[in-house]
Amino acid sequence: VGIITEQDGLRNGPNYAGGIVYYPQGISGPLPIIVMIPGYVSPISSIDDWGPYLASYGVVTMFVNVNNWYYDPYARAYALLDGIVSIKLEDSRLGSPLIGSLNIDDIAVGGWSMGGGGAQLASQQDLSIQAVIALSPWLFNAFDALNNRVPIIYFSGQNDGTAPNYLHTNLHYNNTSDDLDKLLFEISSGNHTTVCSPYNNNQMGLKALYWIE
Secondary structure, three states: OEEEEHHHOOOOOOOOEEEEEEEOOOOOOOEEEEEEEOOOOOOHHHOOOHHHHHHHOOOEEEEEEOOOOOOOHHHHHHHHHHHHHHHHHOOOOOOOOOOOOEEEEEEEEEEEOHHHHHHHHHHOOOOOEEEEEEEOOOOOOHHHHHHOOOOEEEEEEOOOOOOOOOOOHHHHHHHOOOOOOEEEEEEOOOOOOHHHOHHHOHHHHHHHHHHHO
16 A cells, blocks of 8 residues: 655645545556545544555545634535545546546545545545445435435444434434435444544445445
8 A cells, every 4th residue: 555645746625724645556446436524623644444454445535624624514524525636636646646546526525423424525526436335424404415416425423423323324224215225333332533544344344335335
């Protein structure tokens, strides 16, 4: 797995902070893409186990954060959309190890907590987004999920006290149209942070991978 940072030439988007990309080495494209964002007052490191995990299976994984950690899910959606602009540019940027290797029409977004809420909001705005990975998602208004338009997989912990499932994940799932492919995967005895790493539950990691690819 290789890494690309802004110091390596990755675009520094105005609507996000700290862009970093994990990518698979030694395989040919076109490679699928996911752009992910953490939750409220959380650094990228809180969820970056997903980067090398997904990249090791052939998925180019970009992380962004909001410019202010206190920003809400709407700002996190804008950050994800700006991250998509940056990762698409890697397909044509001279000097990028991913030049000519990306499937820029096969993009997923993901996020944890408020980032998971932001991922749903982003997917409603960008037609190039084909799937959503929502990790214990949090939204101010669960009815925002009524506008979901692409396949979405929800992961949650059974004992989530920060974004209780009956107020967030389960409502998001229920408010997502049954006409879409959707899946709810609740981890027994898990909490709000259990979903932050695919290494916390092997089935969670594999289901996310299958959902993207």
